[in-house]
Amino acid sequence: MSLSLGVIGLGRMAQVILQSLFLKEKFSSDEVLGVVGKTKSVEQVLAQFSNDISVVAANDSEAEKVWQLPVKILAVKPQQINQIKEKAYIASDLSKDRPLLISIVAGVNLTRLQALFPSHACVRAVPNTPVLVGSGLTGLSWGDRVSLEQRELVEAIFKPNSEVFELPEEHLDAFLALTSSGPAYVALISEALADGAVAAGLPRDLAQSLTHSTLEGTALLLKQKGLHPGQLKDMVASPAGTTITALRHLEKQGLRSALIEAVVIAAQKSREMA
Numbered sequence: 001m002s003l004s005l006g007v008i009g010l011g012r013m014a015q016v017i018l019q020s021l022f023l024k025e026k027f028s029s030d031e032v033l034g035v036v037g038k039t040k041s042v043e044q045v046l047a048q049f050s051n052d053i054s055v056v057a058a059n060d061s062e063a064e065k066v067w068q069l070p071v072k073i074l075a076v077k078p079q080q081i082n083q084i085k086e087k088a089y090i091a092s093d094l095s096k097d098r099p100l101l102i103s104i105v106a107g108v109n110l111t112r113l114q115a116l117f118p119s120h121a122c123v124r125a126v127p128n129t130p131v132l133v134g135s136g137l138t139g140l141s142w143g144d145r146v147s148l149e150q151r152e153l154v155e156a157i158f159k160p161n162s163e164v165f166e167l168p169e170e171h172l173d174a175f176l177a178l179t180s181s182g183p184a185y186v187a188l189i190s191e192a193l194a195d196g197a198v199a200a201g202l203p204r205d206l207a208q209s210l211t212h213s214t215l216e217g218t219a220l221l222l223k224q225k226g227l228h229p230g231q232l233k234d235m236v237a238s239p240a241g242t243t244i245t246a247l248r249h250l251e252k253q254g255l256r257s258a259l260i261e262a263v264v265i266a267a268q269k270s271r272e273m274a
């Protein structure tokens, strides 16, 4: 089979996306050309894939081939994006779609993408880290000139490992502040809860494992029963009991306000980066 998917920045996030594409047989390994920054990264990336894909370093002459492919995933770090120079692709058949560029680079908006890659139809995708376990969330915003067929392809790329949401671009910063940064907030809360349980006398492993299950079970209960979080809180907190005593303490310490402000400030930062 011939090459059809280019991955510019075959790092952690792109590797996860590729693995699930192979698993779901959306693309086969011999269709993919991946580009990484450093020559020493080529071997490291190849070791992640049991099937043989083509991976080259950015300074290898073969890397230029990526620009001839109809679909590219751009997954470099935001600060590396200015190193990526489009080699304009002129389709032999002008009635065909423009080549598609799917960017997962945080904080680079569609206007900037279109300016950097003018011969492409661009899409912004915001996946989050739980795509690693097939429980991710991905927000998508379409640039101009993305055809219906290309939209279907983009959805097929992200659906195997995440729930996909199409959003106007002005909502992507808030989406990112909640879902992409969210796993870090939840990890922090998880660690702190486990620390509390250790301080109260539980062994560390048990405390952490119970914390994971409490978070998982609570999210499932809220989702499956369609409960408002306030309803669940009231169900658990009995008069003059342990839970209401702890909740009172959390309110005094400003936990709720700290979390609200964290999401708002992350969205603001994402807007500033753009």
Ligand SMILES: NC(=O)c1ccc[n+]([C@@H]2O[C@H](COP(=O)([O-])OP(=O)(O)OC[C@H]3O[C@@H](n4cnc5c(N)ncnc54)[C@H](OP(=O)(O)O)[C@@H]3O)[C@@H](O)[C@H]2O)c1
Pocket: 008, 009, 010, 011, 012, 013, 014, 035, 036, 037, 038, 039, 041, 058, 075, 076, 077, 078, 080, 083, 084, 104, 105, 106, 126, 127, 128, 129, 180
């Ligand atoms: N991690 C997340 O949860 C998450 C979620 C949503 C979006 N994102 C976005 O995904 C992007 C990638 O994140 P990541 O965590 O996967 O980062 P990463 O592991 O550092 O991957 C970046 C990749 O880009 C390569 N690269 C550097 N310079 C290059 C160049 N000139 N040409 C081609 N490739 C080049 C790097 O190769 P070398 O290692 O050899 O330098 C590396 O393979 C970021 O923009 C981030 O904002 C991440």
